[in-house]
Structure formats: structure tokens, C-alpha cells
Amino acid sequence: MKKILVPVDFSEHSEYALQTAATLAKKHNSSLVVLHMLGLSEAILTKNESDEILEGVFYMKLAEKRFSEFLDKDYLDGISIETTVQNYVHFNEIDKVAQEFHANLIVMGSHGASGIKEVFVGSNTEKVVRTSQTPVLVVKNPVLNFKIKRVVFACDFNLDFVEPFKKAYQFFKTLGAEFQIVYINLPDRFISTTEMKIKAFKFLLHTGIKELAEQEKNIIYYNDYTLERGLFSFSNDFNADVIAIPTHGRRGIAHFFSEKIGETLVNHSDIPIITFKI
Template identity: 65%
Template sequence: MKKILIPVDFSEHSEYALEVAANLAKKHKASLVILHMMGLSEAVLTRDESQEMLEAIYYMKLAEKRFSEFLDKNYLNGITIETTVQNYKEFHEINSVAKDFDADLIVMGSHGASGLREVFVGSNTEKVVRTSEIPVLVIKNRVKDFKLNKVVFACDFNMDFIGAFKNAWEFFEKIGSEFQMVFINTPEKFRSNKEMQELAFKFILHSGVDNTDVYDNTAYYCDYRLEHGIYSFSHEIEADLVVIPTHGRRGLAHFFSENIGEAIVNHSDLPIITFKV
């Protein structure tokens, strides 16, 4: 992990993401790139050239001022930081910025998201997740002591997810995290123990990950709903992070049932990281 990209809008949730990114940067000797997507209004773009230039300069100076205030944090001391401003709020462009700066990870805050569905379906976060070719770490609350000692990879052993699994395994192996894979067994797609074990064996074998502990430690957890099962299992084993494989074309809408009948707020404090299929 050499460089971390943090898209910010100077909100409280952006600061949550910044603090986590700073924590990671110090632990892994990485630098930070802070991105602000300014989104100049259409009114500015339709004015005459001289007026447009003046207003563009004004907004750029305003962004610089807000950067200065936003980055005035003691926890950033000693970290190499670059800042960049994009003129339009096109969230798919964040992947291009990540490429330009050769970033290894995107860390971003998510506003008002109480559960996995709210984070990933129809949100700006989903737009970033669907287009990002590098992992996206989503921070929903302030995490005072962020760590990656134990991570949970939620998977149904679909062969389409092998690439995401392998990338996640290699990513966390490098930083020394305990990697726990889990299959959530729901009534709608119920599997016997033998079926789940066979699926896990084939999945890990085809992935090429040469580590028998991954298979031996794979968990099979029963719950009525996928999302609740992921969070319940993660809390039971005191995981620090939930890892979710994502599909660029479909996002995660297919991953969750349409009606999540119970509140997930009490289970929503865990950060989430996504790896693209």
C-alpha cells in the first residue's frame, strides 16, 4: 500500500474517512491524495468567457481555503499529502484520478447509510464502487482506533468472484490480517453442509490460493437474510472489516433482497471494503 485516494466534500463523513486513511498511511508508510469534486454550476458554464474565468478562479480559491482548514489536523502530521480538484461531480471519474495518481486504495465516507443495501444501491458510493478498479474502503461512522487485524470475506462461492477473492486475499496477506471467509446460508438458497463444503473446496482450488487454512477456517452461517447474517457473524467473531466482492456492471443491487424488514442500524458500525470482480 503506497498511495491512498480520499474523495472529500469537507463534510463530517469525509473527515471520518480522512482519519482512517491517515491511520493506514502511518502504519504502512503510504502517502495520501485528497480529491475534491467541485461541481461548477451550469450557470457558470453559460456565462461569457471573462465572467466564467473569474468565477472559476473564485471557486478554486474557495476550494483551496477549505482544503487548508480541512487538513489542519494533528493526526496528519508526518504524512505526505497531495491535493487535487476536479471540476465536475462525475463519480465514475474517481477511478481515472486513482489511475493518474497510481493509488492502491480509495477511502471514502458514506452519508446516512445504515446498512449494506443503503451503502451500495443508488448512492454516490455505489457509483464509485462500480467503476473502481482498486479496492474501495467505505467508512460510515467515526472509527477511533481503525485496525485490520481480522477481516471477513462474504461470498457465495460463485466462480465469478474468484478474481475478487484472490485480490482480497493477496491484499490482506501482505498487511498481515487474519482472513476469514464466510458463506451465509439463507432459506431462499439453502445448502446442506456437504454442498457448502464442496462449493468452498472448488472455489478455493480454482482461485489458486495455496493456503489450506483458508478452507479449514471457512465458516458457514445460517440466517434469514444475507445482510443480517454478514453483520451478525462479523460481530460475533469481532471482525474489524467486512469484505464484499462487487460486479462492475450490476453493482450490488442483486446482492440483497428487495425488502429488508428489520433495522440494521445496530449492526452498521463495521467498515466495508469492496474488491471488483
């Protein structure tokens, strides 16, 4: 992991992401690219050329000043940092920046005190997750001494998820993390243990990764009433540092989580989530 992109709006949640990215950068000898999006309106961009230049210079200088203050943190000492200001209006363009700088990971802070639906669905973070080819790590709260040693990958062994699974497996393998696959068996989609094992075996076979064949016996089949409760309960029991999930491009990760999620359950889960796009 050579480069980590951190989009910031200079908010408290941006700092959660920055601190998390800094911890990862120090542990894996990575550099940071800190991005601020100006998002200038069409009204500004369609002014005459001289006004546009003056306006652009003003916003660039303002951004540079805020960068100087925002990045004045002890925990950033010793880390190579690049800053970039882009005038993207749409947050889905962050992935273009990640590719331009050859970033291996995007770390984003997200407002979500009232539940995971607010963290992801309809937010700027959701737009990035939905469109990014680069893995996106979402941090809702400050995480002290963040590490990626134990990872839970949630999967229903749908063959659509083979590619994001392979990306996730290789990503965490390079980090030396323990990679635990979990299947949440639900009442309304209940299948027998034998059926789960057959489905998992076929899925791992499609990955083409020989070493994964031995992992079939290590897959956890976890029963619960909802996907969310089962996933978070198991991840907490496992002491996971990160929950990894595959995501469809068009629907984002809203399809993965149901719309009826208990706020209490979600608010008690401080585990960061990382997404891998199909």
C-alpha cells in the first residue's frame, strides 16, 4: 500500500479519516494524498475570464491556508504528504483523483451518529463508495491506534462477488491481515449447512486462487435474524478491526444493508467498513 487518498472538508470527521490514514501510513510505509474539493458553482465558472481567474485564485489561497492549519498535527510527523485542490462538483469524481495519484486506498470520514443508513445511503460517502474502483475505508468515529490485523469479509457467495472478493483477499494478504469469511444465514433465506458449504466451495473455486480451497473449512456460518445484526455481532465477537463488503456500482451498498436497522445496534458498532466494488 504505497499511497492513501484522504478527501477532506476540514471537518471533525475529516480529521478522523486523516488520523486513521496516518496510522496506516506509518505502519505500512505509505504516503498520503490529501484532497480538498472546491466544488465551485456553475455561476462562478461561467463568469468572464478575468473574474474567473481572480475568483479561482481566492479559493485556492483559502484552501492552501486551511490545509496549512488542518495538517499541522503531531501524528503526521514523518509522513510524506501531498495536497491537491480540485474543482470537482460531484463526489464520484474522487475515484479519478485516486487513479491519477495511483492511490491504493481511499479513507473517508462520514457523519453517521444516527445510524448506518445515514452513514452510507444518500451521503457523499455513498457516492464515492458506489463509483470507486479503489477500495474505500469509511471511518465514522475516531479509532485509536488503528490497525488492520483481523478482517471479516461478509459474503453470500453470489458469483457476482468473485472479483471484489479477489481484490479484497489480495489487498489484505499484502497487509498480512487475518482474513475471515462469514456467511450470515437468515430465516427468510435459510439454507442448510450442506447447501452453504456447496455454495461456498463453488464460489472459492471460481476465484481461481488455489490456496483458498483450504479456507473453505474455516468459513463461519452464522445464524441470525438480520444480516446487519449477524454481521456486527460476529465481527465484535471476532474482535475485527475492519468489516469488508462487496458493493454493486449502481446501487452502492444500500442493497447490502436493509433500510430498517436499529439505531442502537449500529451506534454500538465502531468497526470501520471497507468496500470493494464489483
